[in-house]
Amino acid sequence: MAWKRPGVRIPLAPLLNSVMFLGETKFYSMATSTNSQDFSLNGLRVLVTGGGSGIGKAIADAMTHAGARVVVCDVNNSTKPNYVCDVSNSRDVDAMFAAIQRDLGGLDVLVNNVGVPGPTARVDEMDADAYDECVRINLGGTFRCTKAAVPMLLKTCGSIINISTSAGIFGYPLRSPYVAAKWGIIGLTKSWAMELGADGVRCNAICPGSVSGPRMDGVIEREAAATGVSPQSIRTGYENQVSMKTFIDATDIAAAAVFLSSPAARFITGQVLPVDGNIETMRA
Numbered sequence: 001m002a003w004k005r006p007g008v009r010i011p012l013a014p015l016l017n018s019v020m021f022l023g024e025t026k027f028y029s030m031a032t033s034t035n036s037q038d039f040s041l042n043g044l045r046v047l048v049t050g051g052g053s054g055i056g057k058a059i060a061d062a063m064t065h066a067g068a069r070v071v072v073c074d075v076n077n078s079t080k081p082n083y084v085c086d087v088s089n090s091r092d093v094d095a096m097f098a099a100i101q102r103d104l105g106g107l108d109v110l111v112n113n114v115g116v117p118g119p120t121a122r123v124d125e126m127d128a129d130a131y132d133e134c135v136r137i138n139l140g141g142t143f144r145c146t147k148a149a150v151p152m153l154l155k156t157c158g159s160i161i162n163i164s165t166s167a168g169i170f171g172y173p174l175r176s177p178y179v180a181a182k183w184g185i186i187g188l189t190k191s192w193a194m195e196l197g198a199d200g201v202r203c204n205a206i207c208p209g210s211v212s213g214p215r216m217d218g219v220i221e222r223e224a225a226a227t228g229v230s231p232q233s234i235r236t237g238y239e240n241q242v243s244m245k246t247f248i249d250a251t252d253i254a255a256a257a258v259f260l261s262s263p264a265a266r267f268i269t270g271q272v273l274p275v276d277g278n279i280e281t282m283r284a
Ligand SMILES: NC(=O)c1ccc[n+]([C@@H]2O[C@H](COP(=O)([O-])OP(=O)(O)OC[C@H]3O[C@@H](n4cnc5c(N)ncnc54)[C@H](O)[C@@H]3O)[C@@H](O)[C@H]2O)c1
Pocket: 049, 050, 051, 052, 053, 054, 055, 056, 073, 074, 075, 076, 079, 085, 086, 087, 088, 113, 114, 115, 116, 117, 137, 141, 163, 164, 165, 166, 207, 208, 209, 210, 211, 212, 213, 215, 216
């Protein structure tokens, strides 16, 4: 483990519980330097993208409960986010990170949660613009936020959590742009863990399975419309793909995100964690 200032790498005694950054007056309690029995997020500053609703909101609530100071961004102003931001727009993202620096003085954890379902169609019937839009938001948004966050995370030995999906491991018929982006997010996770690990910054991915809620309801309705199969049969098909024969809850994803952000996960990086009741196949 090491504490790094630009151009200077200084080994840390493993028993150190906090690190003082020269030139700054604050002590930062860092996930990477405290002990592996510590599951609290006390004092950590967290940004959850797309945190106005759904899984992002559940993650924000759980991290707040665990002691973190959490801010969320969302493109949808009606969800009352701390920052209104389209993560696929570089100008929005840069303005948001400038505001976070001003408001929080830095960042310890970035949760790249934004993801749109994209179109449902076979490849020969897929609209190219809809394909591009899905990849631009899901993959491009994750890249843009991470690029802007890393200068802050390098100062705090922080961590990144990318939300992928089980489909990002298996593939998923009729949803190829979503899969392309989410599979790409796993590639980004592995690459960023390698790029940033020596500087003490961790990067992991969580792959949710089918999460109960309006988003999965919409996915099932669109799939029913595209295939002519009843929504109930499609839902049962999804449940049958899972060893535990059930959908999961957003709070289950949130629990994994809290763990990965905590000191207890200080040496976990570059990993892809499915939280899905064990999906065995993505074929009905
Ligand atoms: N719900 C599931 O079953 C499921 C399964 C696997 C993976 N996931 C992934 O989990 C993440 C969250 O999913 P969810 O079900 O909570 O989705 P959701 O649609 O309920 O919430 C997503 C939030 O992101 C916001 N958002 C959308 N585009 C944005 C943009 N360009 N910039 C900023 N904010 C934007 C939305 O306004 C919304 O508040 C996504 O990455 C999704 O792909 C979900």
